[in-house]
Every structure is written in structure tokens, then in C-alpha cells.
Amino acid sequence: MSSLAIISTLIRRELRTAARTRGYYLLGIVVAGTLLGLTVSGGGAATGYIPTVVDLLLPLEVLVPAVAVAIGYRAIPSDLGRGEVAMLNTYAVSPSAYVGAVYLGRAAVLSAIVGGALFVVGLVVAVAAAPDTGVFATHSGVDSPILFARFLVVTLLFGNAVVAVVLVASIAVASTRTAIVAAIGAVLVVVVGGEAAILLGVLDGVFSEATLRLVLGFIPNSAYRGLVFETVVGVLSPGASGYASPLVSVAGLLLWTGGSLGAAVGLLRWRIE
């Protein structure tokens, strides 16, 4: 049996599991309701996509990791606890195929929840905002749904990196109950700890302006914020950018995703032996 066939079978299992988990529907409604509430109450809906992005950026830095923890912390510890990983171990399922499939399945769930909620927000802005937001192609300086689509893509890139961090943290502990603590702890360390380290570095003069732009790209939240500033908000005011390198930020998020998944595979091998 090919690895591709096995991975697709495992991904289908993840998606069917998610589709039958009522809590995820509730989570989707809560996320969509929260984002819509912030959009309407912040005035972004009436003024355009970019004001909406500015309104939602900070809440999403908290909300997206929370969703990632909710959908990711139980996936592998539950399979370990039930003995399903041990059973799968007797099939031609490698730890990397298993972890990869669980990740892709859970990332798809996060994308559906967060992406769906942002899509609804985008529709609301399209209906409620000023008429000049209907421009699809022009030189910089005009609000556009394309910019909001970029924001959506960058948000999912950030969210899926956090899902990978949650998965590796959840495998490191012994039970499902402790997995949620580990997942939240890991996200806090990565998010708060990373930014605090940068702040201390700046205060102590460790980072110059040039190195700071580089370092910011390697902390998930900073990378996300930097990408939004540089590729979405900054487009409206050319020349005023310089928060973080978009390339480094994308590389940073992909590194967190790949590094976490690699560590998750190694930890899983260790757990089942």
C-alpha cells in the first residue's frame, strides 16, 4: 500500500472525526460570532477591509492559538491512550505518515473554522462598507477584498504553525488531561516568551534594527503581525513599512511548522517504544 494512500486514509479519518465532533461546530459559531462582533463594534465593517484587519489583528493573535489548542491537543494523546497508535503500529503506517496526516486533518479543521469566520466577516464588509472597497486591481493605496484575502491566508499560515506546536506539546506528556496544559503552556512560551525575549533583547541592546527585523520573523506572533503589516496594512501607505521582512516571516512560520512536526514524529517514536 502506498504511503500516499495511507496518508489520505488517515486524513479522511481525521476529517470525519472532526465532522462528527459537535464541539467544533460550537467553536466555529463562537469564533465567527466573536469576529463579527468585533468587526461591527469596531466600525471596521462600515469603513472597509483594512480597518477591519486592524480591528481583528490583535484579537486573532489570541483567538487563533486558542482554536489551535482546542482542535489539536487531544488528537494524538487520545489515540495513544486508546491503544490505537499501537494498533496502527502493526500496519504499514510510519510515525511520520501518522503525524503528518493528523496535522493535515487538524490544520484543515482550523482553516475551516477560522477561514470560514473570516470569510463571513469579509462578506459583511463587502455589503456594509463604502463603495470604493470593490476595487480588485489597482496600484497601492486602495482598500480591496484582495488585501483581506491576503490577511486570511496569512492568518491560516499562522494558525497552522500553532497547530504543529500544539501537536508536539501534546505528545510530550503522558495523558490527554495533561496534554491541554502542555499545549497551552507551549503556546504561551512560544507567543509570550518569544516576544518577551525580543523585548528584553531590544532593551538590553542585543538586537540592532537590522537583526530585530530578522528575529521578529522567527517568533510566530511577531511573524504573523509582521506579515499583516507588510503585505496587507502597509500596502495602503507605501514607504512606511519596515516592521519585519515578509520572506523571513514566512520562513519563520514554515520553520515552526516543519520543526514542530519533525519533533512530534521523534517524540511519537519515543512514546511508542
Place this chain on the structure above:
Amino acid sequence: MTNFDSTDSQQHHATGDGATAVVTTTGLTKAYGDRPIFDDVDLDIAAGAMTAVIGPNGIGKTTLLKTLLGHVDPTAGTVTYTGPDVDRPMGYLPQEPAFRPQFTVSETVDFYASLVDAAVDTEELLCEVNLYEARNRRVSALSGGMRRLLAVGQAVLGTPPVVCCDEPASGLDPSMAQQVFESLTRRAADGMAVVVASHTLSLVEMYADHVVILESGGVAAAGAPTDLIGRYDAADLWAVYDAAIDPAAGDGSATTVGAPRRGDKPTDQDTAVSGGPTDSGGDR
């Protein structure tokens, strides 16, 4: 994810009774830090037979099974698989099996069946493990015993040459436990090497072709149930077990309330057995 210390599909070993060994362990030793689990265990797991591993709780039966499966690395020694080169050489029934509660029995079996190359008649499999009537029931609605039956079905799925079952009868009523052993016996008759770790000595005595009694440090005795009973001049397998096992073995609770079920113990035979052989060397 199956792996072995040594694999040689060409070389075939013979067991003591002439059957073909599909898994052979040589000097198998496992310790967790300073705590030895078993030491220098040599076993030949025969194709077409049921091998039962019995012993007190905490003595290392599960670890031995996991070592055979390649899930646990031995501290020393080797496990050699000499069976056919298939995508799933070994099936496994864990001690406390469970499945994703969101799926039905049928969907669960279909999922695992989709992971093997061989075509699987899932309806026939569900009939074999007595779950056909419950095939549309969610796993969350199954009793513990039914979940174990589902796990038995999963273990033999795709007809692997070897299947390791950890407590296949645990949590089942006597009739269902007997059915599980009968089902595994039929699989063995079809050529599968069935390894069970069990505390249900009456079923082991009835169905196993080969019994390995583990005690602290390794194998206390091994052989066909009738041979062991004859060797120890015992009335039944429980009496053999009682004579072969050091009362201090296991995790402390094992020899008083742990291992065999009370129904297996002929209490009036303790005295008779105590006069039997005390050599715990067995086939070690």
C-alpha cells in the same frame, strides 16, 4: 511502524515439537533502568499454533508481547521474524483497546481494512467476532467486552502471519471469552501464529498448544499444557502455575489476588501440587 531487530524471511526455525517457528527470540532481555523485566528468554513462536504466556501481574507479559511486535526495544538479545514478507506481519490486540467513539463498528473495521493490501470481507469478520448485529452502533455505545471483540477483529484483520493478543478474554463473559479463544484457535488452525497473554488459565489449558510461564527473571516453565501437567504431576494448569511461580514474583498483588481467576483455582489441590517438581528451569 513494525520493526524487528533481525529479519530473515528465508531462514526457518523448528520448535521443540517440530512445528515451524515464525518468530524466534534469542537471549531476549529487557530492563527499565536497574529494574529487570525478563532475562535471556529464548522462545520459538510456532506457526499454526496458539502460544500462551501466563504469569503474575507486572511480570512482563505485555512487555514481552510488545518486544515480539517490535514496539519495545530489547535491552539485549534478538527477535527474528521468519514469516512471509507481507505488509502486515503482525497483528496486535492491546490490553485495554479502544477506538474513536465517533465511528460505528463497521466504519472502524473498514478504516483498518483500508490499511492492508489484502481484500477483507469485513462482514464475515464482524460475524466471526459476534459484532455483525452491532455493526451500525457507534463505538461509544459499545460495552467494554464488545470493544474488546472489535479489537480482536482488528488484530486478525488482513490475516497477519502472527497475532499478539494481550488479555483477549478480559472483560468478557465466560461464553464470549470462550468464543474469542475458539476464534483464535481457528485462526491458528489456518496457519496463523497466535500469541496470547492471559490470566484465564482454564481457557489457556483448553485451547493453547504451548504455554510459557513467566516468573520474575524469565521463563519458569514452558511446554504443551498436557506436558506441563505431567511434568509437574499436577491436576491442571493452575496447579502447574502455582508450583512454578515464586510467591514473591510479580508486583506484589499478583500472587494473592492478581493472576489467575478464582474460577481457575482448584483450592483443594494446593497441597498436592506442593509436592510436585520445584525445578523452575522449564524450557528456559
